[in-house]
Amino acid sequence: MAWQGSPPLEDIPRTTEAPAPGGAGRWVPALVITTSLFFLWGMANNLNDILIAQFKKAFTLSDFGTSFVQQVFYLGYFVFAIPASIVLRRFGYKAAIITGLLLYGIGALLFYPAAAISAYQLFLFALFVIAAGLAFLETSANPLMTELGDPATATRRLNWAQAANPFGAITGILIGRNFILSGIEHDEATLAGMNAAAREAFYRNEVQAVATPYLAIAAIVLLFAVAAALTAFPRNTAVRDVPEQAKTQRFADLLRHPRLIGAVIAQFFYVGAQVGLWSYTIRYAQGALGWNERQGADMLFVSLLLFAGGRFVGTTLMTWIAPARLLAIFATVSALLAAAAALVGGTIGLYALVTTSFFMSIQFPTIFALGVETLGPLRRLGSSLIIMAIIGGAVLTGVIGFVSDRAGIAAAMLVPAACFLVVLTYAVRARARA
Template structure:
């Protein structure tokens, strides 16, 4: 997800060679993989810390609240910082901040205080936000502007690959520390995050000394002024669509382990259920390739509405089922999530003209839905049960269907 407002850039002609760009692009794909990997680990961390600290679902969902709040709080300051220090240094600083966040898991586990875990997650997410603000426009500027979307799509595929393999890594190292039926302890999360810290620090050193094409900003960074952009009704409704989509996607992923265990008719353990998260995120990765072809033939609004209605049907069917039917139908929602974020984003920016940069920044702030919706679902799970709490993400998809069919139509409206 692009959380940056991208300034104009030009490339240093000293490095204006295809081989240099390919090398830089390959290097940057490791970053996209890493932040997808780290973000997905939260889906395993939530049920594990819930057991270790005997938390309610609401308290456990504070993990996603703290993590995704960083997108809302840190994104704009990070953009201003990157405009001063440059993209490569911004990447290095983002990696170091994320490394510090991982290392904070050591005192968090030693103290046994849940609040310290939340602080560690916020620091980690702040580093990832800085990383995104630096890396996304950097990838866009590495070569012909006409092929920038293709480069970003390719690197985003590696982001999805990270979310696909992370559940296997997390399940093995976290649950494997005690075994499937062992007594959970907060200290069991130390090893995976120490490994991540070492990896991030190594990447920071590599990018500090890596000879990458120099990118220079042209002119001053344009400040965000939302007033003009907010005159566009379809942009405002699109921001709510981004809020709903990110919230629903994250909420489902966060509740999957608990949901699958409850709906299992064969004694599915949390350790085994955690590995199934890979299918949820893997479906999203596969769906991006399918959706790219479909969207060349069909209207984005229609495809968006179709996918949203299918997602609602899958959720309702899963809620009414048990065993494999419940398992695979809820995991299939990931496949239909795939095209939603880029489609909503592009529909919301259509026809904005000079307001496009500010509109993009406004849409990025709506990613905070990943903090709010999971927390609300946690409250529902505590009050009416895990299964019925999935009515909340289903209602989010209902709004997304409305946006695809009607809300995305371009009209001018003065919003005071």
């Protein structure tokens, strides 16, 4: 991909927000809400990792069967990324954020009827609705954080905002570990020895455990929707301030930006690796070491602590190391650790798997920022295309589950190892062509 020749970001007219009377301080409440969105979708994303373990037990699913949690979830991102971009362009940040929060809240509320009738398919639909809401939130919040401020520091600014994301993820894991996972795990012989009523009661209790946490989440998310409705957000730039050629730009124009296309491909594989690793961390601990589900959740919790620490360390390092170079370093280490989890196995393999999270930390926002930094007025359209690449979380989690059912959970970790090599390739080219 030939990326030299792209004009620097500061030379491209940008679709910035109109300045507000009273100065930048007026937007502090909007930025607080926007930063909170990173927390809220981090919580939703990583609760899925708990749901995979819970539904495997409650519905007696195979690894591939549990992968539908992530397949449906990230399909929602894919389907609604472009509609979210259209709403964002036509009605602005506020409308897109409120729409996203309402969909998120409605999806969480649907967990109650799904638990009441013990329907895996309805849980999947609820997750699809939640993901539709998150597509609106991510399509809005990511470009907002890159647009408001100096273009030269957009990558660092987005990384700092994304620092709220791992805290949301940690919260999701704590909620799941303490309020969803019961710690009760019966083997096939024990289940076979139960009478029908006892077995049915066990399954029903495990299914219903997910309802109350999601009802609480729905209430919080809907309160945020009310707060967003009462908060002032920047308006769209007046038409006269937008270059004439930018008024007619379409998604086809994005194809002329190979750096963006490379970012879309890299993001597809990165998200697939991240989602796959976290989705099957509990399963890896159970399969490779014979641990119980709560012990596995503890290791997932450690993974997210490392992810949060890596975000702060990585973002700080960007003060001295160019983002593309740092991305290449982190992707290389991630690939090596995932390969160790696949080929070594056991305790060392689990520790390698968990440590990978530290080096995954800066990859999503850095790929995102590198992909949109030269787009100018196409920035919002380009951001929705990168958000669509999150479908990698659906496709590659399914691949990992498929491989696990046939070759074992350890061997399945070769899939994310290969994914990180794709990210490394993008980072090297981005650095060479910068």
